[in-house]
Amino acid sequence: MPSLTTLQEKAATDEPITLVNAYDYATARLVDRSDVDIALVGDSLGVTMLGYDGTDRVTVDEMVHHASAVSRAVEDTFVMVDLPFGAYNVTPAEAVRNANRLKKESGADAVKLEGGSEVAPTVEAIDAAGITVFGHLGVTPQTDDATDGYDVHGETSAEVNELVEDARAVDAAGAAGMILELVDPDAAATVTEATDGITLGIGAGPHCDAQAVTLHDLLGLQDVLPETVAGLRGTFGDDIVSHLDAYHEAVGSGEFPP
């Protein structure tokens, strides 16, 4: 099992660190066979795996269900799992209870939650309970209104100041690092400088300690392909459909079964 220490050493020596989402046993096995360092069981599974409009209806039970399948699949991949909306917005004590569930019932290595200074007491409580916890700043889909799409964060100096203040609060509260989602590259560099933890950027430029992408985007598994992985988008969704068609055709022509 890769420890947090391994990730910290890589960050300290500027070695590449990569994170992709994994939501089930089969894909987590593939991720584990690859050189990718971290499998994130994100609450984005509500959209990619369960067909919800957003992430806010995802439950702790659903996260446990997916995260335990991923944990069973991996030997040397760090498993991070999202605390979903509603799992940490009541009291720090309830957040610890839910973080305990995600760790004990799913075997995850770390939990992650969204927010800035306002979640610092929650981060502190989870860390004090002995659970590795990561933060998530910039676009925070659990609470952001996505009606008009998402804005890049940290483009004005006022926004950079707020971002750095939030990042420092989460870092000082004991977070092992934080996701920076859709953050201006210079602002992400400033946050990376200003904090001790590992910064993991998704749409946040090259100056973070680690890069994160959604597996479904990277492989091209969705019907509608988002602009999130630049030149690296695969066509595996189309490949799967072609292979299914080849199977259907082979049945029609009598080639299958042999």
Ligand SMILES: Nc1nc(=O)c2c([nH]1)NC[C@@H]1CN(c3ccc(C(=O)N[C@@H](CCC(=O)O)C(=O)O)cc3)CN21
């Ligand atoms: N399917 C999906 N994947 C995501 O990663 C994602 C969402 N949805 N919805 C909300 C945000 C938006 N996200 C992102 C993540 C990365 C870029 C990004 O790197 N954009 C590049 C263009 C890449 C390309 O051309 O394909 C850029 O330079 O802006 C943008 C948005 C992350 N989040």
Ligand SMILES: CC(C)C(=O)C(=O)O
């Ligand atoms: C976008 C990533 C960082 C995430 O939180 C998720 O997949 O839920």
Ligand SMILES: [Mg+2]
């Ligand atoms: Mg998430």
